[in-house]
Amino acid sequence: MSVETYEVGTAAAPAVSVTAAAAQHLHKQLAPKGLSGVRIHLEKSGCTGYKYVIDEVAGPEADDLVVALDNGLTLCIPPKDLPSLNGMQLDYVQEGVNRRLVINNPNAKDACGCGESFSF
Numbered sequence: 301m302s303v304e305t306y307e308v309g310t311a312a313a314p315a316v317s318v319t320a321a322a323a324q325h326l327h328k329q330l331a332p333k334g335l336s337g338v339r340i341h342l343e344k345s346g347c348t349g350y351k352y353v354i355d356e357v358a359g360p361e362a363d364d365l366v367v368a369l370d371n372g373l374t375l376c377i378p379p380k381d382l383p384s385l386n387g388m389q390l391d392y393v394q395e396g397v398n399r400r401l402v403i404n405n406p407n408a409k410d411a412c413g414c415g416e417s418f419s420f
Contacts, residue, residue, distance in 0.1 A: 315387055316367050316377060322392040322401060323369045330356060330373060337374035339364065340390070340403075342381045350384075350420070352403050383407075384420055 318326075326338060335356050345351035360366050360376040367375040377385055389404040407420050 316365070316375065316385060317389045318367065318369055318375055319389065319391045320370075322390045323371055323373065325392040325399075325401070326369075326373055327371045334358075336372070337376055339376040339378070340381075340385070340388075341378050342384060354401070 330336065330338070333356065335358055337357050337359065339355045339357045339360070341353050341355075342350045343353050357376060360374060361378065363379050364376040365379065365382060367377070369375065375390065384407055385405065387406045391402045391404060393400060393402050409420055
């Protein structure tokens with residue numbers, strides 16, 4: 301449930317989506333803080349290579365890809381991470397009594413045993 305916006309003249313932008321459940325969860329977390337979105341980016345980490353970092357933000361940085369969610373929030377992604385996050389879906393799942401955000405990324409090829417890092 302998202303609408304993607306891109307700047308004119310850029311290369312074809314990747315598909316990034318957020319499920320309705322994830323958008324609702326993010327809204328509940330951010331609204332009381334007066335924040336309007338999250339920024340997902342990659343950092344080098346662990347034995348396999350990279351980890352996802354999700355930061356609460358007031359708005360996008362100047363060159364971020366912005367995915368506007370139906371509930372007024374935004375998902376921001378830095379341009380350097382676009383190739384690695386192409387096709388990514390952010391979901392919010394319940395497993396028994398536990399709930400968590402899950403990033404489904406078709407580009408991730410390998411993960412370490414502890415689940416902290418992954419590679420492309």
